[in-house]
Amino acid sequence: MTAALQISDLTISLGGNAILSGVNATIDEGEFIGVFGPNGAGKTTLVRCIIGTLPPTRGSIEVLGLPPGKSARQIGYMPQGHAGFDSTALSARALVEAACYGDQWGIPWTSKKSKQEVDRVLEVTDASHYAERPFSVLSGGERQRVILAQALLGDPRILVLDEPLASLDPKNQALLIECVARVKRLTQTTVLFVAHDMNPLMHVMDRVLYLAGGHGALGKVDDVVTSASLSKLYGFEIEVVRLENRVFVVSAEGNVTESECFHHDHD
Amino acid sequence: MIDTLSTYLGYDFVRNALMAGSLAALLGAVVGYFVIIRNVAFAAHALSHIGFAGAAAAALLGLYPLQGMLLFTIGAGAFMGISGDKLNRSDMAIGMVLSLSLGLGALFLSFYRGYAGEAQAILFGDILGVSFGQVVEMAVLSVLCFAGLAFFARRLLFASVQPDLAEARGLSLAGLAVAFMVILAIAVSLASQVVGVLLTFALVIAPAGIALRLCRTFWSGMIVSILLGLVVVWAGILLACLTDRPPTFWITALFFVLYLAVEGYVRFFTRADR
Numbered sequence: 081m082t083a084a085l086q087i088s089d090l091t092i093s094l095g096g097n098a099i100l101s102g103v104n105a106t107i108d109e110g111e112f113i114g115v116f117g118p119n120g121a122g123k124t125t126l127v128r129c130i131i132g133t134l135p136p137t138r139g140s141i142e143v144l145g146l147p148p149g150k151s152a153r154q155i156g157y158m159p160q161g162h163a164g165f166d167s168t169a170l171s172a173r174a175l176v177e178a179a180c181y182g183d184q185w186g187i188p189w190t191s192k193k194s195k196q197e198v199d200r201v202l203e204v205t206d207a208s209h210y211a212e213r214p215f216s217v218l219s220g221g222e223r224q225r226v227i228l229a230q231a232l233l234g235d236p237r238i239l240v241l242d243e244p245l246a247s248l249d250p251k252n253q254a255l256l257i258e259c260v261a262r263v264k265r266l267t268q269t270t271v272l273f274v275a276h277d278m279n280p281l282m283h284v285m286d287r288v289l290y291l292a293g294g295h296g297a298l299g300k301v302d303d304v305v306t307s308a309s310l311s312k313l314y315g316f317e318i319e320v321v322r323l324e325n326r327v328f329v330v331s332a333e334g335n336v337t338e339s340e341c342f343h344h345d346h347d
Numbered sequence: 348m349i350d351t352l353s354t355y356l357g358y359d360f361v362r363n364a365l366m367a368g369s370l371a372a373l374l375g376a377v378v379g380y381f382v383i384i385r386n387v388a389f390a391a392h393a394l395s396h397i398g399f400a401g402a403a404a405a406a407l408l409g410l411y412p413l414q415g416m417l418l419f420t421i422g423a424g425a426f427m428g429i430s431g432d433k434l435n436r437s438d439m440a441i442g443m444v445l446s447l448s449l450g451l452g453a454l455f456l457s458f459y460r461g462y463a464g465e466a467q468a469i470l471f472g473d474i475l476g477v478s479f480g481q482v483v484e485m486a487v488l489s490v491l492c493f494a495g496l497a498f499f500a501r502r503l504l505f506a507s508v509q510p511d512l513a514e515a516r517g518l519s520l521a522g523l524a525v526a527f528m529v530i531l532a533i534a535v536s537l538a539s540q541v542v543g544v545l546l547t548f549a550l551v552i553a554p555a556g557i558a559l560r561l562c563r564t565f566w567s568g569m570i571v572s573i574l575l576g577l578v579v580v581w582a583g584i585l586l587a588c589l590t591d592r593p594p595t596f597w598i599t600a601l602f603f604v605l606y607l608a609v610e611g612y613v614r615f616f617t618r619a620d621r
Binding site: 152 | 383384386497499500502504505506507509511512514515516518559560561562563566568613
């Protein structure tokens with residue numbers, strides 16, 4: 081079986097700085113992978129490399145056995161941040177329709193087929209009931225589910241989500257995670273879920289990819305998110321504290337690293 | 348009043364003005380829709396000022412203003428497309444180029460003997476002076492633009508609404524940006540035939556901007572934008588005939604009134620609904 085994602089000795093330098101160096105990972109089809117790490121650890125850089133908009137400096141990435149970019153149709157991508165369409169009344173549905181079959185040529189008629197596809201993704205993301213309202217008046221959580229719906233168009237085999245939980249309140253975080261978990265259950269899609277805090281994802285992740293110090297560690301939460309393994313990755317002493325099924329990553333000096341602190345969620 | 352209007356409609360220059368105005372309004376309304384959702388209104392505005400330098404250079408060389416204008420705006424549009432979003436949304440860079448263009452236009456015109464009249468026509472439009480030959484020229488350019496748009500509108504819409512996802516799905520953002528900016532350059536040049544380079548904003552931005560404030564779907568917005576553009580330009584030209592005041596004034600004034608009405612409506616009457 082081809083791996084969903086095969087990352088070998090991946091090194092990415094931007095402006096002379098090595099962001100990632102020698103990252104290896106093999107991700108199987110249908111896995112739900114949480115991608116974590118402190119700010120600047122290269123999470124978004126890795127995502128851009130996977131979707132094919134940033135070439136690796138050294139090493140290689142294969143997506144479903146193909147080089148990135150060749151597998152574009154198989155990838156659903158939810159970018160970090162998006163336009164607000166603030167001065168327009170364009171509805172959420174109109175924005176999803178615009179992205180439906182958007183890689184085809186011609187005039188953007190809405191065919192019956194594309195209407196069904198738009199209905200389907202809005203249903204999956206639980207956005208149908210507000211899809212006719214203008215995107216500009218929706219709440220942050222409602223908007224994120226519309227952006228997720230766009231990413232789900234065409235039933236991609238790999239779903240790459242770049243910090244979709246940023247600036248959402250816990251209730252909306254849970255709703256979005258539930259949507260993604262449902263999609264994964266229904267379609268066996270491989271999910272790469274980049275996030276700041278791993279606690280809300282504990283019950284849905286199969287494995288974690290932890291990035292720090294330019295390196296990456298892939299494995300079960302219990303194997304990777306340990307004091308010994310993370311200290312090696314960061315290059316200095318890190319303590320992992322467990323509290324009632326929650327995980328906190330703390331540096332030895334006692335400063336909580338920004339990655340896992342629960343009350344840093346809303347920054 | 349009806350009599351006066353039918354007398355005017357009998358004149359060739361009025362009929363030419365209506366045809367030229369319709370073409371510019373139609374193309375402006377469609378292209379403007381993409382300008383608004385791509386958030387490049389200021390770049391569009393700057394293109395028309397770059398056109399002023401081109402038109403002035405053409406006057407100096409004895410060419411038609413439209414030819415010089417097309418040459419300059421298409422060149423600048425392609426450059427903006429290649430340079431990408433960073434430049435297109437940099438107010439400083441665009442503002443500097445915009446003012447330099449007006450300065451160059453003034454320089455070229457100072458070499459030219461018919462200074463005042465020509466400058467007035469380029470800056471504020473001379474729709475009632477358009478010849479039938481120019482109408483044909485505008486029609487050919489419009490058809491080319493619409494053919495181009497019909498070819499890649501779906502991709503352009505996707506890339507405008509969600510560029511990151513579009514890029515991940517294999518679309519070339521730079522290629523689409525260049526193609527669009529070239530079409531925008533032509534639309535801006537045609538619009539300045541009607542209202543002049545200073546006021547192309549009225550034809551390329553206003554109809555689509557107003558339509559997008561109201562309409563929730565792509566097609567309803569596009570159709571309202573086109574209707575607004577056409578009706579306002581026709582009304583502006585006819586009012587100009589009746590009052591003997593410039594069409595440019597009437598067109599911009601009508602758009603302003605519409606804009607106020609729509610803003611008021613959106614602010615005070617649609618809140619509960621949202």
